[in-house]
Amino acid sequence: MSNEESSQKKKANAEYGQSDLEHLSDLEHVRERPSMYIGDTSNRGLHHLVYEVVDNSIDEAMANYATEVRVFINPDGSVTVEDDGRGIPVEKHNQLSEQMDRDVSTLEGVMTVLKFGGKFSKGAYQTSGGLHGVGVTVVNFLSEWCEVEVCRDGHVYHQEYERGIPKGDVRRVGTSDRRGTKSTFKPDPQIFSVTKFVYSTLAKRLQELAFLNRGVKISITDMRTDEADTFQYEQGIQEFVVWLNRASEAVHQEVLYVEGESEGVTVEIALQYSGEYTENVHSYVNNITTTEGGTHLSGFRTALTRSLNAYGKKQNLFKDLVPSGDDVREGLTAVISVRVPHPQFEGQTKTKLGNSEVEGIVNSLFGDYLSKFLEENPKTAKQMILKVILAAEARESARKARQLIRERKGALAGGGLPGKLRDCSSKDVDKCELYLVEGDSAGGSAEGGRLREYQAILPLRGKIINAYKSREDKVLANEEVRSMISAVGIGIGEDQDLSKRRYGRIVIMTDADVDGSHIRTLLLTFFYRQMYELIAQGHVYVAQPPLFRVRKGKEVNYVQTDEEMKTQLLELGLSDCVFDAGNGELVEGERMEKLCRTLAAMEESIVALERRGISLKAHAVRQDPATLELPIFHVFLGINEHWFNNRAALEAFVEEQEKATGKEVQLDGGTTPPEEVAETNGHIAPRLRIVELHEVRTINTLLKDLSQLGFEIDSLIPEDRTGLEGSRYMLRRGENETGLDDLRGLPAAIRAAGEKGLQITRFKGLGEMNAEELRETTLDPVNRTLLQVRMEDAGSADELFRVLMGDNVEPRREFIQKHALDVKNLDV
Amino acid sequence: MHCPICNSQFEQHETVAMPFCSDRCRQIDIGRWLEEGYSLPRIADPEDDEEPDDDTLRN
Numbered sequence: 001m002s003n004e005e006s007s008q009k010k011k012a013n014a015e016y017g018q019s020d021l022e023h024l025s026d027l028e029h030v031r032e033r034p035s036m037y038i039g040d041t042s043n044r045g046l047h048h049l050v051y052e053v054v055d056n057s058i059d060e061a062m063a064n065y066a067t068e069v070r071v072f073i074n075p076d077g078s079v080t081v082e083d084d085g086r087g088i089p090v091e092k093h094n095q096l097s098e099q100m101d102r103d104v105s106t107l108e109g110v111m112t113v114l115k116f117g118g119k120f121s122k123g124a125y126q127t128s129g130g131l132h133g134v135g136v137t138v139v140n141f142l143s144e145w146c147e148v149e150v151c152r153d154g155h156v157y158h159q160e161y162e163r164g165i166p167k168g169d170v171r172r173v174g175t176s177d178r179r180g181t182k183s184t185f186k187p188d189p190q191i192f193s194v195t196k197f198v199y200s201t202l203a204k205r206l207q208e209l210a211f212l213n214r215g216v217k218i219s220i221t222d223m224r225t226d227e228a229d230t231f232q233y234e235q236g237i238q239e240f241v242v243w244l245n246r247a248s249e250a251v252h253q254e255v256l257y258v259e260g261e262s263e264g265v266t267v268e269i270a271l272q273y274s275g276e277y278t279e280n281v282h283s284y285v286n287n288i289t290t291t292e293g294g295t296h297l298s299g300f301r302t303a304l305t306r307s308l309n310a311y312g313k314k315q316n317l318f319k320d321l322v323p324s325g326d327d328v329r330e331g332l333t334a335v336i337s338v339r340v341p342h343p344q345f346e347g348q349t350k351t352k353l354g355n356s357e358v359e360g361i362v363n364s365l366f367g368d369y370l371s372k373f374l375e376e377n378p379k380t381a382k383q384m385i386l387k388v389i390l391a392a393e394a395r396e397s398a399r400k401a402r403q404l405i406r407e408r409k410g411a412l413a414g415g416g417l418p419g420k421l422r423d424c425s426s427k428d429v430d431k432c433e434l435y436l437v438e439g440d441s442a443g444g445s446a447e448g449g450r451l452r453e454y455q456a457i458l459p460l461r462g463k464i465i466n467a468y469k470s471r472e473d474k475v476l477a478n479e480e481v482r483s484m485i486s487a488v489g490i491g492i493g494e495d496q497d498l499s500k501r502r503y504g505r506i507v508i509m510t511d512a513d514v515d516g517s518h519i520r521t522l523l524l525t526f527f528y529r530q531m532y533e534l535i536a537q538g539h540v541y542v543a544q545p546p547l548f549r550v551r552k553g554k555e556v557n558y559v560q561t562d563e564e565m566k567t568q569l570l571e572l573g574l575s576d577c578v579f580d581a582g583n584g585e586l587v588e589g590e591r592m593e594k595l596c597r598t599l600a601a602m603e604e605s606i607v608a609l610e611r612r613g614i615s616l617k618a619h620a621v622r623q624d625p626a627t628l629e630l631p632i633f634h635v636f637l638g639i640n641e642h643w644f645n646n647r648a649a650l651e652a653f654v655e656e657q658e659k660a661t662g663k664e665v666q667l668d669g670g671t672t673p674p675e676e677v678a679e680t681n682g683h684i685a686p687r688l689r690i691v692e693l694h695e696v697r698t699i700n701t702l703l704k705d706l707s708q709l710g711f712e713i714d715s716l717i718p719e720d721r722t723g724l725e726g727s728r729y730m731l732r733r734g735e736n737e738t739g740l741d742d743l744r745g746l747p748a749a750i751r752a753a754g755e756k757g758l759q760i761t762r763f764k765g766l767g768e769m770n771a772e773e774l775r776e777t778t779l780d781p782v783n784r785t786l787l788q789v790r791m792e793d794a795g796s797a798d799e800l801f802r803v804l805m806g807d808n809v810e811p812r813r814e815f816i817q818k819h820a821l822d823v824k825n826l827d828v
Numbered sequence: 829m830h831c832p833i834c835n836s837q838f839e840q841h842e843t844v845a846m847p848f849c850s851d852r853c854r855q856i857d858i859g860r861w862l863e864e865g866y867s868l869p870r871i872a873d874p875e876d877d878e879e880p881d882d883d884t885l886r887n
Binding site: 249275277390393394396397398400401404463465473474475476477478481482492493494518521522525526528529530532536795798801802804805 | 832833834836845846847848850851852853854855856857858859860861862863864865866867868869
């Protein structure tokens, strides 16, 4: 310290009167108990110094006097905060000058007198942040040195301080056309345990402040590393919410936002639901984070739950579950920012707002807004409600699952296996099998026919419920699900333990009809979802019970599928049949066999064609005599119909149309013939509908085969014949003769011939088999066929299940119709 | 993979609750099984009550 400075200080001290002593004791008080003012003297308190200074600049910005706040971490570890606001007043402060008995600048008062700030004079700022007005004074008191430069009224003013004591008066040091305040301070290592500022800590808070004070530009530059960021958000906390949800999937696109004022309290709220399960709510009072919440937060929560529940009830979106406050908060991202003139802080860390009037203000303001928003935005409203319902369901499911596990533990202790289970006697898990059998009667047969030592039977019944007005649905009853879980023994979900399995194989045995396949789909989906490991390790099988019993004298055989039955009968019939093609030509041997197989293969496709309302006779007229092909494309354009044999011809037609009209042809996307001919409107070009007859592809291929065997398409169509010349074709088998009008009936006639002397029974369900039959065909490892369920199978069962379960009515109806006729496609 | 409950997309190695994205979704699923929330339509189509192949077989 130079002599001059020393004497100056002495002089200053000498001039200090009684009031100075009070101020000195302020300084001493702050330096002795810094934690009372800035929380602590470690990292948190250190960074807090910067925020205190920044808050003043933000107040200037929010009062529309400043546009920008700049923060620099200087190479020496000091920090500079600069704004382009009005600048702290520098003129003589009368009251203070009187007290001090010397001319004292307002600037000096701000820097050295506690609770001197403009924030306390009414009207200077409506509400402001800062640590309750201690602000920059405390920063000055806790700094090794501090300097402040004010540009105001064309001049630059400057004052320096050392540990809070001015090193001279405020001096005018030059002119400038800039405005604003620039403060630089170096935290005092005598006070702080750490004095090194962390860039990311400061940047994070400055970004938060930029979000909270929309439009204000805040930049930070680290002169030590050249790291820098600039934050400015025109949408304020709306952008804050988007930023908070940046790594999550938003449930709805729009960010809800409301701003309002009541009784001098201003409220700003922005929110959006994300797919997360946790709540992400940030609340602020006068820019201060209220980590313990308080009245503003509770007002918000009450209104949120109330409004969402009221809307959900009104729209009938809740079934029997009404979401709780916790459910409403799941996945909620929200920012609540209130400005309160006289905030009262409570709680352990003084970060809980205590002003009771704020609760009602936020509650009614936000509640009104949200109710209106939901009414006006039904799509977003539904997305929000569905998210909330899912949360409620998750809570309820978790409770049920816990209860189930508790019950199971209790049940296992008491040795309680399901009452319907007919367990096996062996304890050799790998050899043991559990048959899940559809229906009680089949269960009875299975119980009688099983190998008691290794095979256990659990009968399951699908329960019929009325799902919609005109539809019945089948579910797996709660009791059945529980029985299965208990019997299998490995538990569900998180608690799955494959080593606790009670059987080496779980065998699903259902009827070979649509209902049976649905129950199989339900069971496979259940195992796939809830006992994943069981499927992954290949413990699940599907039994293959026969569909037919074939008795020939005393010999009994079983046949599993329709296809196999047909093939067997055809082969039996072929062995001794001769076909008379009418012109005296006899077809037999290999040619006969080929003919039959070709016709049999064609049968299904012709039926499919006829189901479209297109008879083979009518379609045959359109045959191309050169290629023998029938048209595959049925095309509708306006009132005209067209037929094309292949895609090339179709494309040529489309091109021709486009040339004629000069417009691109529009497809209407339909795949079935239009119900009625579209009104032709001269102005609008009719749209093109293409119906593809997939089955004709098969027919075309087989027609060529047929031609090689010496028969053409007309042989498949009954001739218009007059007189009684007898049948066109004749099938001979020994002494028996069967007349045929066309070739289509040939495979059926041969099968009928093959059936002679056989007694064929088609089992309508497992229950029609007696215990012995079931044992012989399906249970006894010697004869049975088991299909092991692989992951893909279970996965496709799950896919199918999703289609069948789905809300989407159309694909569901389509699917059911398509597969209703073709049970084997439902097999997985 | 798509989670059967929330339909979010995830990779098998990212989850502890195959075939779900999370244990939470798995729990929702068990809840639905237990409250008989999963049902499949019984086929009301009259063709199913017959044996579709019987007539062609005996033609």
